[in-house]
Every structure is written in structure tokens, then in C-alpha cells.
Amino acid sequence: MAFKNLLRGAAVAAFLASKVEAVDNGLAITPQMGWDNWNSFGCDVSETLLLQTAQLIVDYGLKDLGYHYVILDDCWSIGRNASHNNSLIANPEKFPNGMAAVADQLHALGLGFGMYSDAGKYTCGGYAGSLGYETVDANTFAEWGVDYLKYDNCFNMGQAGNQMISSARYEVMANALNATGRPILYSLCNWGEDYPWNWGSTIANSWRISGDVYDSWDQPDSRCPCDGPDAWNCGLPGFHCSVTNIMNKASFIVSKAQPGAWNDLDMLEVGNGAMTDAEYVAHFSMWAAAKSPLILGNDIRVVPAKDLAILSNAAVIAVNQDPSGSSAARRWMYSTDSTDAYGGSALQLWSGSLKSTTGGQYNDMVVLLINGANETMVMNATLADIFVDSGAAGTARQVKISWEARDLWANRMSEAEAQAIIDASSATGNATNGYNATMVGSGRYNATKTSYAQGLKNNDTLLLGNVTTTVGPSGTVTATVERHGAALFRLRALPTGVKKRDEL
Numbered sequence: 001m002a003f004k005n006l007l008r009g010a011a012v013a014a015f016l017a018s019k020v021e022a023v024d025n026g027l028a029i030t031p032q033m034g035w036d037n038w039n040s041f042g043c044d045v046s047e048t049l050l051l052q053t054a055q056l057i058v059d060y061g062l063k064d065l066g067y068h069y070v071i072l073d074d075c076w077s078i079g080r081n082a083s084h085n086n087s088l089i090a091n092p093e094k095f096p097n098g099m100a101a102v103a104d105q106l107h108a109l110g111l112g113f114g115m116y117s118d119a120g121k122y123t124c125g126g127y128a129g130s131l132g133y134e135t136v137d138a139n140t141f142a143e144w145g146v147d148y149l150k151y152d153n154c155f156n157m158g159q160a161g162n163q164m165i166s167s168a169r170y171e172v173m174a175n176a177l178n179a180t181g182r183p184i185l186y187s188l189c190n191w192g193e194d195y196p197w198n199w200g201s202t203i204a205n206s207w208r209i210s211g212d213v214y215d216s217w218d219q220p221d222s223r224c225p226c227d228g229p230d231a232w233n234c235g236l237p238g239f240h241c242s243v244t245n246i247m248n249k250a251s252f253i254v255s256k257a258q259p260g261a262w263n264d265l266d267m268l269e270v271g272n273g274a275m276t277d278a279e280y281v282a283h284f285s286m287w288a289a290a291k292s293p294l295i296l297g298n299d300i301r302v303v304p305a306k307d308l309a310i311l312s313n314a315a316v317i318a319v320n321q322d323p324s325g326s327s328a329a330r331r332w333m334y335s336t337d338s339t340d341a342y343g344g345s346a347l348q349l350w351s352g353s354l355k356s357t358t359g360g361q362y363n364d365m366v367v368l369l370i371n372g373a374n375e376t377m378v379m380n381a382t383l384a385d386i387f388v389d390s391g392a393a394g395t396a397r398q399v400k401i402s403w404e405a406r407d408l409w410a411n412r413m414s415e416a417e418a419q420a421i422i423d424a425s426s427a428t429g430n431a432t433n434g435y436n437a438t439m440v441g442s443g444r445y446n447a448t449k450t451s452y453a454q455g456l457k458n459n460d461t462l463l464l465g466n467v468t469t470t471v472g473p474s475g476t477v478t479a480t481v482e483r484h485g486a487a488l489f490r491l492r493a494l495p496t497g498v499k500k501r502d503e504l
């Protein structure tokens with residue numbers, strides 16, 4: 001019996017050792033980060049918008065936190081050029097200098113250029129799609145200097161309905177991108193149709209798991225069905241999906257996330273104005289812990305200081321960018337409201353393994369408490385529940401030791417500091433307080449200089465936080481969590497055999 005288990009363990013170890021990143025393009029080894037114009041601008045795109053935003057991403061220190069790709073969404077072309085291999089033509093009014101010039105300027109700022117197309121006859125906005133034109137379009141993108149492709153699912157000519165048909169349609173572009181020889185991050189956007197988490201990792205770096213996100217915490221909307229227990233089996237992805245709707249969908253498929261291939265919970269709504277501060281904190285925490293790509297979806301030119309402070313929290317981003325690359329999982333969820341059929345009001349515990357920062361035998365652990373109730377709650381998570389994957393009913397060895405619990409929101413940048421950064425940007429030309437991202441670099445995390453992996457190894461308190469409580473053996477992590485808010489902790493094992501004074 002023991003021998004059999006040992007063999008199985010060895011086989012698993014061999015499998016893990018041989019496991020390579022899902023797509024062999026070397027990209028998205030941790031979830032990709034960046035900005036996409038869709039959530040706040042829709043079709044209103046231009047060269048000016050992209051370049052202004054890119055400059056602010058640099059000025060506000062967002063680039064140095066890892067937000068790398070500036071992604072142009074739908075509505076940028078005017079059709080194909082019959083005298084040039086039917087290649088796509090950029091709209092000359094929106095992009096007077098052409099796409100290659102945009103790419104050059106983004107690259108000069110140290111950023112990547114993301115492009116949009118559609119695995120259908122038309123894009124969702126009704127522009128020319130890439131179905132049947134994969135090779136010429138991939139070549140065009142590579143020639144322009146594109147680093148990222150978001151690939152949508154509208155007007156797919158009925159080439160959907162089962163996993164083989166959908167994956168084959170998306171694989172044509174995967175092969176065309178690969179054949180260009182240029183590493184281009186491939187971001188599938190088929191809204192969770194035909195279970196892309198089962199096949200996406202073999203051809204792409206990420207796949208959307210739901211219809212489009214909406215700037216709402218829990219608004220029920222018939223156009224985004226499947227809020228209930230069969231959310232993973234959603235025949236109609238829809239749109240106007242609330243944050244809690246998408247969280248529910250993610251909960252079934254967390255095991256599919258891996259280095260190079262991620263569940264995409266869709267672009268962030270932080271900063272778009274319709275959610276409370278607590279809701280945006282919970283939204284950002286959730287996306288980080290689930291290892292979703294972190295793609296800003298707000299108008300950076302008017303970002304409120306409090307939202308810049310959320311998006312700049314390096315300790316939370318470090319959870320997302322953790323080198324071990326495994327998603328947190330939902331451990332429990334229970335409704336606080338018997339009239340709530342879909343669970344938006346639920347209390348939830350998520351936890352997941354992170355790479356050890358103690359150098360010991362125990363991995364760190366992220367603990368996320370979500371309060372969907374309509375009032376502040378004192379929430380409790382037992383070590384038994386947090387570590388249930390390592391042993392049922394409190395039998396895990398992790399339950400028997402002490403942990404320090406570091407509050408990852410405790411060091412959120414103050415609104416005044418965020419406002420000073422905004423006021424001092426070169427774009428507004430307002431340096432009256434002599435403050436800019438380069439100057440405050442010493443007080444903020446700089447992932448361009450020191451990767452998150454290295455910063456974690458160094459025990460950098462900008463990543464670990466400095467507000468610590470201790471949880472004893474078989475103990476409970478407790479937090480007071482605002483209505484629709486979240487608490488997020490990093491647990492680090494305390495040395496065993498050394499009793500802390502307060503436990504004597």
C-alpha cells in the first residue's frame with residue numbers, strides 16, 4: 001500500500017519535473033499585466049489615447065509595478081488591402097502615423113503593444129475579422145511590432161459548439177503567430193464558450209472564462225446567466241457579468257491555471273466609478289489571488305487617487321506574480337441572505353499556496369476573506385479550512401504549527417501620496433510639490449529593478465507587509481471585513497520548536 005503510494009508520488013514528481021510552460025513561447029510565466037482601453041472607451045480608440053495612457057503608466061509608477069502591455073481593443077481598422085495580400089489597414093484618422101509607429105513609441109517607453117482581432121468573419125464591433133486570414137494578419141502584427149494579441153469570438157460562422165471545433169479555430173491563429181517567429185502573447189477571448197480551460201493551455205497564454213465584466217459587485221443581469229452551481233457549464237456566456245458572478249465561475253476551474261496559461265477573469269473595473277472602494281479592493285484581491293491577468297480597464301488620465309492606491313499595492317500584486325503560479329481555491333461559501341439565490345451576498349474563504357519566503361519546509365499561504373453581506377462582518381477562517389488541501393478535517397501538518405499572518409492591505413498607499421504622484425506627472429506638467437514616480441521610487445516597489453520573485457526572496461516588506469498577527473496551532477485567522485469588502489493575508493510559517501513569549 002505504502003509502496004504503491006510512493007510510486008504514485010514518484011510518478012507525479014516526474015510529471016511535474018517534465019512539465020513545461022503550457023505554450024512554448026516563453027511568455028506569461030506569471031499572469032500578464034497591462035492596460036486595455038475597452039472597459040472605459042469601447043470603440044473610441046486612437047493613437048493619442050494609447051500614447052497618453054502609456055506615458056501616464058510610466059509616470060504613475062505603474063510600469064515599474066509590472067503593468068507592461070498597452071492593449072488596443074476593437075474598432076481600429078478600415079478593412080483589408082486587396083493590393084497587399086489582403087492585409088488589415090489601420091484607420092488613418094485614428095492612427096495617422098500607423099501601427100508600427102505606435103509600437104515603436106511604446107517600446108521606447110519600455111512597454112509592450114497589444115493588438116485585438118477576432119476569430120470570426122467580423123470583430124464584435126463589425127470590423128474585418130481574422131477567420132481565414134490568420135497568416136496574413138499574424139504576419140502584419142509581427143511586422144508592426146505587436147507583442148500581444150487579444151482574440152475575440154464574434155461572428156464565428158458557427159465554428160463553435162464543441163471543444164474540438166472551437167480549439168481548432170483558435171489553434172490556426174496560434175500556429176500563425178508562432179510561425180512569425182516573434183514572441184506574441186496569445187490571449188483567447190471566447191468568453192468561456194466550449195470550456196477553453198480544457199484546451200486553451202495547449203495553444204494560448206490565457207483564456208477568458210466568462211462573458212464581459214461589468215462595473216458592478218453583484219448586480220444580477222439576465223444577459224449574464226449562470227450565477228448558480230452550474231456556472232462552469234454555461235451555454236450562454238453573455239455580458240454584463242458582475243464581479244461576484246465571475247468569481248463564482250472561476251471557483252470551479254482554479255486548477256487549470258499554470259505558468260504560461262491562465263484563467264482570465266476579464267479586465268479590471270477598478271477606477272471606473274460604479275463600485276465602492278471596498279468592492280474595488282475585493283475585486284482586485286480576488287483577481288490577484290485567482291492568478292488572473294491584471295489588465296487595467298480604467299481611464300488612467302482621470303484615475304482617482306484612491307484607485308491608483310489600490311492598483312499600486314505591490315504586496316497584492318506579488319500574490320498574483322508569485323513564482324509558484326497556482327491559483328487560490330474557494331474553501332467555503334455560505335449565504336447570509338436566504339432570499340439570495342445566486343450567492344452574491346455570500347461570505348467566502350479562498351486560500352492558496354505561495355512560494356515559501358521563510359526558506360523553510362512550509363510554503364506561504366494566501367488567505368482571502370470576501371464579505372458579500374450588506375454589513376460589516378467579523379470573519380473567521382480556521383487553519384483547518386485554509387489548509388484543507390493538505391489534509392482533511394485539520395489533519396494537515398500545517399495546522400499544527402504557528403503562523404504569522406501579514407495583512408496585505410495594511411500598507412496601501414495613502415490617498416494623499418497617490419494624489420501627489422498624479423499631480424506631479426510630466427503629463428500634467430505639475431511638479432509644484434517636486435514629486436514624481438522616479439523620486440518616490442525609493443519608497444515604492446520597483447519590479448523593473450527587482451522581480452517579484454527576487455523581492456519575495458529578499459523579504460522586502462513592500463511585498464510582505466509589516467502588520468503582523470500570530471495564529472497559533474489549530475488557530476483562526478480573524479478579520480473585520482467591510483460590506484462587499486475583502487481581507488487578504490499572507491501566512492508565513494513561524495519556526496517550529498521555538499515558542500513565542502506570548503504563547504508560553
Ligand SMILES: *[C@@H]1O[C@H](CO)[C@@H](O)[C@H](O)[C@H]1NC(C)=O
Nearest residue numbers: 024025177178181182183184
Ligand atoms: C513556436 O513553437 C515552438 C514549439 O513549441 C517553440 O519552441 C517556439 O519557441 C515557438 N516560437 C514562438 C515565436 O512562439
Ligand SMILES: *[C@@H]1O[C@H](CO)[C@@H](O)[C@H](O)[C@H]1NC(C)=O
Nearest residue numbers: 083084085086087135136139
Ligand atoms: C504577400 O505574401 C507573400 C507570401 O507571404 C509575400 O511573398 C509577398 O511579398 C506579399 N506581398 C506583399 C505585397 O506584401
Ligand SMILES: *[C@@H]1O[C@H](CO)[C@@H](O)[C@H](O)[C@H]1NC(C)=O
Nearest residue numbers: 081082083084085088089090
Ligand atoms: C495597399 O497596398 C498597396 C501595395 O502595397 C499600397 O501601395 C497602398 O498604399 C495600400 N493601401 C492602403 C490604404 O494602405
Ligand SMILES: *[C@@H]1O[C@H](CO)[C@@H](O)[C@H](O)[C@H]1NC(C)=O
Nearest residue numbers: 357358359360457458459492
Ligand atoms: C526572510 O525571513 C525568513 C523568516 O523570517 C528568514 O528565515 C530568512 O532568512 C529571511 N531571508 C532573507 C534573505 O533575509
Ligand SMILES: *[C@@H]1O[C@H](CO)[C@@H](O)[C@H](O)[C@H]1NC(C)=O
Nearest residue numbers: 337340345373374375376483
Ligand atoms: C443594505 O443596507 C442598507 C442599510 O444599511 C439598506 O438601506 C439597504 O436596503 C440594504 N440593501 C439590501 C440589498 O438589503
Ligand SMILES: *[C@@H]1O[C@H](CO)[C@@H](O)[C@H](O)[C@H]1NC(C)=O
Nearest residue numbers: 347377378379380381478479
Ligand atoms: C467570528 O468569530 C467571532 C468571535 O468568535 C464571532 O463573534 C463572529 O460572529 C464570527 N463570525 C462569523 C461570520 O461567524
Ligand SMILES: *[C@@H]1O[C@H](CO)[C@@H](O)[C@H](O)[C@H]1NC(C)=O
Nearest residue numbers: 419420423424428430432433
Ligand atoms: C497641481 O498640484 C496642486 C497641488 O497638489 C493642485 O492643487 C493643482 O490642482 C494641480 N494642478 C494641476 C494643473 O494639475
Ligand SMILES: *[C@@H]1O[C@H](CO)[C@@H](O)[C@H](O)[C@H]1NC(C)=O
Nearest residue numbers: 425426434435436437438439
Ligand atoms: C522627477 O524628479 C527628479 C528629481 O527631481 C528629476 O530628476 C526627474 O527629471 C523628474 N522626472 C520627471 C519625469 O519629471
Ligand SMILES: *[C@@H]1O[C@H](CO)[C@@H](O)[C@H](O)[C@H]1NC(C)=O
Nearest residue numbers: 061064437438441446448449
Ligand atoms: C525602476 O528601476 C529601473 C531599473 O533599475 C529604473 O530605470 C527606473 O527609473 C526605476 N523606476 C523608478 C520609479 O524609480
Ligand SMILES: *[C@@H]1O[C@H](CO)[C@@H](O)[C@H](O)[C@H]1NC(C)=O
Nearest residue numbers: 410411443461465466467468
Ligand atoms: C509599517 O510601515 C509603515 C511605513 O513604513 C509604518 O508607518 C508603520 O508604522 C509600520 N507598521 C507596523 C505595525 O510596524
